[in-house]
Amino acid sequence: MSLQAAQKQNQSSPAGPSSDSSKALYGGKSTRRITVHDIAAATERGEKWPMLTAYDAMTASVFDEAGIPVMLVGDSMGNVHLGYETTVPVTMDEIAMLSAAVVRGTKRAMVVADLPFGSYQEGPVQALRNATRLIKESGVGAVKLEGGERSHEQIRLLVEAGIPVMAHIGLTPQSVNAMGYRVQGRGEEAAQQLLRDAKAVQDAGAFAVVLELVPAELAAEVTRTLHIPTVGIGAGAGTDAQVLVYTDMVGLTGGKVPRFTKQYADLRKVLGDAAKEFADEVVGGTFPAAEHTFH
Numbered sequence: 001m002s003l004q005a006a007q008k009q010n011q012s013s014p015a016g017p018s019s020d021s022s023k024a025l026y027g028g029k030s031t032r033r034i035t036v037h038d039i040a041a042a043t044e045r046g047e048k049w050p051m052l053t054a055y056d057a058m059t060a061s062v063f064d065e066a067g068i069p070v071m072l073v074g075d076s077m078g079n080v081h082l083g084y085e086t087t088v089p090v091t092m093d094e095i096a097m098l099s100a101a102v103v104r105g106t107k108r109a110m111v112v113a114d115l116p117f118g119s120y121q122e123g124p125v126q127a128l129r130n131a132t133r134l135i136k137e138s139g140v141g142a143v144k145l146e147g148g149e150r151s152h153e154q155i156r157l158l159v160e161a162g163i164p165v166m167a168h169i170g171l172t173p174q175s176v177n178a179m180g181y182r183v184q185g186r187g188e189e190a191a192q193q194l195l196r197d198a199k200a201v202q203d204a205g206a207f208a209v210v211l212e213l214v215p216a217e218l219a220a221e222v223t224r225t226l227h228i229p230t231v232g233i234g235a236g237a238g239t240d241a242q243v244l245v246y247t248d249m250v251g252l253t254g255g256k257v258p259r260f261t262k263q264y265a266d267l268r269k270v271l272g273d274a275a276k277e278f279a280d281e282v283v284g285g286t287f288p289a290a291e292h293t294f295h
């Protein structure tokens with residue numbers, strides 16, 4: 001086990017004598033933009049950290065002011081903002097535009113952009129071309145792509161080119177047409193494959209890895225095995241970080257949300273009620289009132 005992995009295990013006492021809470025990734029005092037080095041250091045100190053998706057400058061600024069240290073411009077924008085059934089149709093143009101907005105809306109958070117389906121599957125050179133575009137044009141600090149062993153050449157070339165890469169294994173929604181939405185890594189063979197995928201992305205140079213929809217015991221084992229941080233979604237409490245799709249977390253997503261989501265607010269009701277109140281006042285003639293009127 002590496003020193004970092006050993007330090008990562010010391011998560012029962014995050015505020016040990018040598019820790020300085022002003023440096024904390026979440027709740028810390030630093031106002032400069034967070035880097036992959038800050039993320040590695042926080043994880044080594046045993047801090048657990050939060051990540052949320054964001055798809056626009058306004059929402060991103062709210063999360064930035066709340067201290068969320070890492071924001072993901074997820075291809076889940078396909079489901080929640082663009083009205084698609086899956087993430088599969090999402091394009092580079094859509095990711096590039098919304099990533100630039102999230103960067104403009106943030107001062108402190110590290111912004112990570114998903115490489116959409118079809119933008120890296122042809123091979124490392126295609127991956128580098130598209131990742132470079134997001135770094136240069138949108139200003140993100142890192143990109144994320146799906147796949148373990150199958151994507152290690154793409155990860156390696158991006159990292160060699162100086163682009164930080166977050167990997168994503170377990171359930172990889174861009175492969176929904178092949179794998180469906182099922183818990184991954186169940187059974188000995190599938191668990192061994194997930195461990196091989198985790199090691200492959202770490203060896204290729206990924207700075208972190210998302211573990212989506214895997215049994216908690218396996219996610220904890222991957223977390224103990226790797227020295228890079230693991231970011232769980234539907235992977236139990238044993239990962240170094242947690243990510244949620246923000247619209248699920250605030251109750252905005254219409255229809256069914258995954259069971260691993262926790263809803264912390266009911267913005268669908270808040271927005272709907274505000275729209276109804278506005279509409280009622282227009283119909284009833286009480287809006288606009290004198291203070292909203294010019295003469």
Ligand SMILES: Nc1nc(=O)c2c([nH]1)NC[C@@H]1CN(c3ccc(C(=O)N[C@@H](CCC(=O)O)C(=O)O)cc3)CN21
Pocket residue numbers: 075076079080087173181182183213245248253257258259260
């Ligand atoms: N709104 C939203 N939230 C997400 O978390 C999310 C997206 N969209 N789009 C991209 C991917 C797709 N994700 C999904 C989609 C479906 C399930 C799902 O149906 N899960 C079942 C459990 C499946 C099982 O038991 O094997 C569930 O009931 O939660 C999970 C994650 C996660 N991501």
Ligand SMILES: CC(C)C(=O)C(=O)O
Pocket residue numbers: 053072073074075076077114168210212233243244245
């Ligand atoms: C759920 C997270 C990890 C994601 O990839 C997305 O939001 O697209």
Ligand SMILES: [Mg+2]
Pocket residue numbers: 074075076087114
């Ligand atoms: Mg995604």
